[in-house]
Amino acid sequence: MPGLDPVPKSTLRAHVAERLRAAILAGDIAPGAPLVETALSERFDVSRGPLREALRQLIEEGLVVTVPYTGTHVAPLSVDDVHEIYSLRTALETFAFEQVWARRDDRFRAELNRRNAALIATIDAGDDRASILSELELHGLVYEASGHRLLQRAWHGLRGRLQLYWAAHHRAHGRRGPRRDSHDSYIIAALGNDLAVLRLEVADHMRRGAEQTEKFLRAMPNLSGESKRGDMT
Amino acid sequence: MPGLDPVPKSTLRAHVAERLRAAILAGDIAPGAPLVETALSERFDVSRGPLREALRQLIEEGLVVTVPYTGTHVAPLSVDDVHEIYSLRTALETFAFEQVWARRDDRFRAELNRRNAALIATIDAGDDRASILSELELHGLVYEASGHRLLQRAWHGLRGRLQLYWAAHHRAHGRRGPRRDSHDSYIIAALGNDLAVLRLEVADHMRRGAEQTEKFLRAMPNLSGESKRGDMT
DNA sequence: CAATCGTCGATTGTCGACAATCTGGCACGC
DNA sequence: GCGTGCCAGATTGTCGACAATCGACGATTG
Numbered sequence: 466m467p468g469l470d471p472v473p474k475s476t477l478r479a480h481v482a483e484r485l486r487a488a489i490l491a492g493d494i495a496p497g498a499p500l501v502e503t504a505l506s507e508r509f510d511v512s513r514g515p516l517r518e519a520l521r522q523l524i525e526e527g528l529v530v531t532v533p534y535t536g537t538h539v540a541p542l543s544v545d546d547v548h549e550i551y552s553l554r555t556a557l558e559t560f561a562f563e564q565v566w567a568r569r570d571d572r573f574r575a576e577l578n579r580r581n582a583a584l585i586a587t588i589d590a591g592d593d594r595a596s597i598l599s600e601l602e603l604h605g606l607v608y609e610a611s612g613h614r615l616l617q618r619a620w621h622g623l624r625g626r627l628q629l630y631w632a633a634h635h636r637a638h639g640r641r642g643p644r645r646d647s648h649d650s651y652i653i654a655a656l657g658n659d660l661a662v663l664r665l666e667v668a669d670h671m672r673r674g675a676e677q678t679e680k681f682l683r684a685m686p687n688l689s690g691e692s693k694r695g696d697m698t
Numbered sequence: 699m700p701g702l703d704p705v706p707k708s709t710l711r712a713h714v715a716e717r718l719r720a721a722i723l724a725g726d727i728a729p730g731a732p733l734v735e736t737a738l739s740e741r742f743d744v745s746r747g748p749l750r751e752a753l754r755q756l757i758e759e760g761l762v763v764t765v766p767y768t769g770t771h772v773a774p775l776s777v778d779d780v781h782e783i784y785s786l787r788t789a790l791e792t793f794a795f796e797q798v799w800a801r802r803d804d805r806f807r808a809e810l811n812r813r814n815a816a817l818i819a820t821i822d823a824g825d826d827r828a829s830i831l832s833e834l835e836l837h838g839l840v841y842e843a844s845g846h847r848l849l850q851r852a853w854h855g856l857r858g859r860l861q862l863y864w865a866a867h868h869r870a871h872g873r874r875g876p877r878r879d880s881h882d883s884y885i886i887a888a889l890g891n892d893l894a895v896l897r898l899e900v901a902d903h904m905r906r907g908a909e910q911t912e913k914f915l916r917a918m919p920n921l922s923g924e925s926k927r928g929d930m931t
Numbered sequence: 932c933a934a935t936c937g938t939c940g941a942t943t944g945t946c947g948a949c950a951a952t953c954t955g956g957c958a959c960g961c
Numbered sequence: 962g963c964g965t966g967c968c969a970g971a972t973t974g975t976c977g978a979c980a981a982t983c984g985a986c987g988a989t990t991g
Contacts, residue, residue, distance in 0.1 A: 476766050476944070502973065512946045514747065517973090521751055525758040527851070533709050534952040534973055549848045553793070560789035615782045615859075618760070619852050626848075709974070735943065745976045750943090767943055767982045 477511050482519035484509065489528050489539055490628050492636050497541040500529065526625045540626070542633060544682050550626055551675035557619055558604065559667050564611035566660060573610040580606055581648060593639065597631050603648070634681050710744050715752035717742065722761050722772055723861050725869050730774040733762065759858045773859070775866060777915050783859055784908035790852055791837065792900050797844035799893055806843040813839055814881060826872065830864050836881070867914050 485505070488494050506516045520537060523529040531537040565573055584599040601624060608620045651670055657663070718738070721727050739749045753770060756762040764770040798806055817832040834857060841853045884903055890896070 478944080501971090503971095513973090514945055514947095518751060518754055521754045522758070525755070527848075531973090532953090535954075536972065546848075549846055552797075553846065553848050553852065556789055556793035560786070564785075613782055613786065615760075615779075615786050615856065618855065619786065622851065622855065623848065711974080734941090736941095746943090747975055747977095764943090765983095768984080769942065 477515040478518045478522075481505075481509050481511060481516055482522045485519060486523060486526070486528060486625070489523070490625070490632055492632050494539050496539050496629065496633065498539050500537040500539060502537070527622065528625050528629065540629065542630065542682060542685070544679055546626065547630060547675060547678045547682055550623060550630070551671045551678070554623055554627070555668055555671040557616065557623065558607060558671070559664055561607045561611045561613070561616055561620075562663055562667065563660065564613050564616070565607060568610070568612060570610060573606070576610075577603075577606055581651075584648060593635050597628065597635065600648075601628060630678050630682070633685075634678060637685065638681060710748040711751045711755075714738075714742050714744060714749055715755045718752060719756060719759070719761060719858070722756070723858070723865055725865050727772055729772050729862065729866065731772050733770040733772060735770070760855065761858050761862065773862065775863065775915060775918075777912055779859065780863060780908060780911045780915055783856060783863070784904045784911070787856055787860070788901055788904040790849065790856065791840060791904070792897055794840045794844045794846070794849055794853075795896055795900065796893065797846050797849070798840060801843070801845060803843060806839070809843075810836075810839055814884075817881060826868050830861065830868065833881075834861060863911055863915070867911060870918065871914060 494500070500520070502513050502516055502520070506513045509516065520529060520531070524531060528540050529537060530540050580599070580603040584596060584603050587596040587599045605620070605624070608617045611617070651666060727733070733753070735746050735749055735753070739746045742749065753762060753764070757764060761773050762770060763773050813832070813836040817829060817836050820829040820832045838853070838857070841850045844850075884899060
């Protein structure tokens with residue numbers, strides 16, 4: 466009997482964290498908006514105990530910020546963050562590709578093509594929301610295939626923030642624009658044999674992504690949604 | 699007026715997390731040992747609420763593992779982990795050096811020399827415990843000087859595990875061995891102007907560190923095995 | 932004697948109430 | 962008018978008690 470984790474063990478903390486994260490990433494709660502524990506506990510019909518633990522988890526994921534005895538807010542958007550996200554992601558994803566390379570796992574290529582096809586399908590269908598998830602799954606595969614657990618942890622630490630910005634971009638501008646070509650070349654490089662070329666492809670892919678997101682962010686009126694009071698960084 | 703964090707705001711959760719982390723890293727609680735909430739809450743004289751939140755934080759830091767309704771333990775040691783830690787650290791620290799390079803912050807070099815001197819002093823003095831902290835501070839400076847907050851977060855996610863293994867090594871073998879030379883060359887490369895050389899230096903430094911730690915780990919009788927009593931009374 | 936099932940202790944999960952702290956506004960004195 | 966101190970509301974921090982779940986031990990039965 467091969468090792469399997471069949472049981473969907475359930476804790477309120479996990480459920481609340483999941484739903485709250487989904488709400489934030491979907492934009493139902495805007496970046497910078499306050500998160501009041503009592504209100505949330507009533508909204509989710511749980512006590513503040515599990516709710517607070519769920520908040521702690523989202524804090525560690527970088528989706529929520531808090532100040533002791535003062536308040537908790539959804540993480541605000543910032544132009545500097547975008548640059549940091551994409552630059553660090555370049556380093557991580559390049560490293561991930563190198564790891565995959567070293568393992569020479571062929572199942573990786575088939576699954577990569579599968580997810581890339583799924584991504585292109587959602588893009589062609591104009592389903593921007595789904596294409597965001599598809600793109601995250603496509604890139605996530607590289608980290609999964611690396612077999613590097615700590616690397617995957619680091620990626621998870623970035624993914625939330627990245628999704629936060631993509632979602633905001635989606636809400637502000639609708640479609641994020643045509644990205645078929647960039648992904649096609651990405652795949653070609655991954656399937657090729659030249660690691661140096663792949664490195665350049667990754668860097669170029671990230672550079673364009675960062676430029677696009679930064680441009681959109683700068684065009685936004687009030688970035689971090691600081692309506693009333695000074696910042697909380 | 700430069701930004702400063704004046705008030706050392708105190709919460710029980712923060713205190714407990716700090717002390718518990720220190721206890722784990724110092725080896726007062728062995729890797730794999732159980733962490734019972736009721737016992738810890740009595741030990742620290744706090745209720746289980748703040749204690750649980752502190753545990754959540756240590757879980758996110760990778761120092762503690764837990765399974766719902768069953769139990770919580772100090773993270774066990776594993777040979778695979780060492781390889782992952784050092785390989786990911788190579789990627790992160792190389793990236794950090796490149797960031798520092800791009801900023802051309804000269805204060806960095808002075809402080810780098812200062813901390814390197816401090817490290818060598820502790821090594822020469824034979825104070826192994828202090829040299830571990832000194833080495834972490836030396837490498838930590840690279841991340842600080844990068845001015846890259848997300849990179850620092852990623853580093854913090856690695857640092858705990860790394861310190862855990864170094865501390866175990868220290869307890870098992872006493873001195874970790876002479877490392878003056880490696881750090882001298884590290885500094886020389888950092889102060890030089892050839893980034894390519896620096897990259898190789900970083901990779902070499904990490905390779906040797908990983909080899910040393912892995913060797914020591916393999917020599918250990920029972921890696922993550924539970925010592926009979928995770929005694930903490 | 933082996934396998935199965937129920938029970939029990941241990942541990943974590945959850946809850947509601949109370950205390951500590953911060954923010955903002957207002958009255959007061961200069 | 963301006964600064965100061967204080968008060969009230971809101972929000973988070975903390976606590977103790979109760980419920981849910983798990984793992985192991987032992988009784989039971991074939």
